[in-house]
Amino acid sequence: MLETSNDIRERDPGRAPRILLVDCDQFYVQVARLEDPEALAGVDLLIVGGSATGRGVVTSASYAARAYGVRSAMPTGQALRLCPDATVVGVPRKACSARSKDVRTALERLAPVVQAASIDEFYLDLSGTERLFHGETLEDTAWRFREVLQDETEISVSVGGGATRLVAKLATRLAKPSGVHVVPAGQEQAFMEQFDLADLPGIGPAFVESLKARGLERVVDVLPVDESWLQSWFGPQRGRWLHRRVRGVDGSRVNPREPRKSVSSERTFSRDLTTDAALERELLKLSVSVGRHLRSSDLRARTVTVKLRDSDFRTRTAGSTLPEAIESDGVIYTVAGELLAQLRRKRRAPARLLGVGLSNLVAADGSDQLGLFGGGAGVETERDRTLARTVDSLKSRFGDRAVVPGGIVKRPQ
């Protein structure tokens, strides 16, 4: 079993783990303003989110807009009803990933262990850096990093700190906006007592409801309950997890090299698609997009999954695991096409969303496994791979328009 941060602290209180969570303030809003300062720098009521399809939701809202009740994941229309004077802009995706990379690079120069938890959150493990930082307190370190990031990347962040990732994460909430909050070693449980269960990461609306049914709403409600009771109410896994979480215990490490587990590409249509032909055209685009993403990470995939969301919002998936890992658009599309047909045979409703996902990923640099299974139907040939890689390099040299997806031909089965 993993040694938890608490185990380490109990063994040697002087060497408590020192974890920081660096969280970019209203990241998408900040980036949108940096990208278009003339138009947006002075706009207080700013909403970043999709409205291009007419079916968009809020990705991020400025603090001023949040005061009107605007929240992430809220339909943009609803947000505008709450805050009619807000300016809505699209998500500057490229700029966001570039800025995220800048922040990460800057942090990697500052700290020995950095893990990107999402596009705008970075965990740092500073355990053992006491001497390196000349005895600087964790709090002072956090303030110093904040300033360096502001200078080097123009991004304003809030920083939470503590002995576990969970404590650092919750501390970040108290640090916002634009501040620092560090929980002293040994104070984890007392710190946790102020939170509602719904505040804890990993406890969402569904779990909140089943907790409420047992009369549990706050961390302090759970603290006196025996682990065995929690397990009998919520299952062995969840019960154990909850028992540890409310005490600030979190066994997960700050791990800079978490391998990617899946890649996917999906699209919600501005109007529902009704014909198989239209869906197949979209499926081809998605296969090309997800395939390119896969190859750019030097990965291959054994499992292809197609996701279909019908007009009534019912979501269905169908997946297939192949004997060999694949990477070319043509083969991804062939497999995905069969899965889509399968889903459509079961239920033929207008479709609002279609997606293609790849999982069971393996590194592409391994020795060539082709031929092991005799090259049966659905299996990729060296020619398929070469073609896909050639198309990628043409696109990166001449732009995506240089090669149209129509160039891919379904291979006979």
Next chain:
DNA sequence: TCTGGGGTCCTAGGACCC
């Protein structure tokens, strides 16, 4: 103006093998 897009992890049942 009803509900994005990219992920991770868990569960439960069935197939299959020893």
Next chain:
DNA sequence: TCTGGGGTCCTAGGACCC
């Protein structure tokens, strides 16, 4: 002959996060 017990892999769905 009336029904094992584990382990692993696969599938579908769902909860959750940013």
